[in-house]
Amino acid sequence: MGAKLKIAAFVATLAMMGAVRAIALYTSDGGSISGEVAAFSSIANSSLGVIHSPFIIFIIMTVLVFILVHHTRFGRYVYAVGSNEKGALLSGxxxxxxxxxxxxxxxxxxxxxxxxxxxxxNSISSYSSGQLYELDAIAAVIIDGTRMIGGAARSSVRFSVC
Incomplete structure (x- = not known):
């Protein structure tokens, strides 16, 4: 929606976060959902030898995103749009x-x-889960030196749009 309405990604993200939190509060009547379901808790609490499942999932997702960004046309388009949106638009x-x-x-x-x-x-609170995570993410982006309104990606990937 933010892309079509030309709303800054930062503003659209914060607005969407507020909307989803409100929906979560409404659907759970402001409470939390808890209780142990063995199959669900095994997602994060199991391991393959000494390597825990969340780390394995992280590695798989990282590899998939790396391949998507560095070895597909879509990845080149993402870099093009992020570097120069108007230039990308003019490139088709x-x-x-x-x-x-x-x-x-x-x-x-x-x-x-x-x-x-x-x-x-083994539980989730619609009120407090993820509370203030957005500030951690914003701080990480700002400390890294990324401009909040977008800019060129720091990558050694060179590409041509066509």
């Missing part, structure tokens, strides 16, 4: 579609992380 890239796909990918990755966290805790 469907900027809105690429942005929507990136937002969808980010949402999917956050969903996987939320499932792992809920599985690890």
């Amino acid at each position: 890239i469907r900027v809105t579609r690429v942005k929507m796909a990136v937002y969808t990918l980010a949402g999917t990755l956050v969903g996987v992380a939320a499932i792992i966290e809920a599985s690890r805790l």
Whole structure:
């Protein structure tokens, strides 16, 4: 929605976070959901030898995203849109579609992380789960030196748009 309405990604993300938190509070009547379900808790609390499942899931997701970004046309488009949105648009890239796909990918990755966290805790509180995580993410981005309005990616990947 933010891509179509030309809303800054930062503002759209915070607005969506507020909306989803409100929906979670409403659907759970402001309470929490708890109780141990063996299959669900095994997602985050099992291991393969000495390596725990969340780490294995992290490695798999990291490899998949790396391949997506560095070895596909979509990845080149993401870098092009992130580096110069107007230039990407003039090059024939469907900027809105690429942005929507990136937002969808980010949402999917956050969903996987939320499932792992809920599985690890065996409960989830609609009121306090993930509270203030957004400040940690914003601080990490700002400390890294990333501009909040977008900018060129720091990568050794060189590509041509066409």
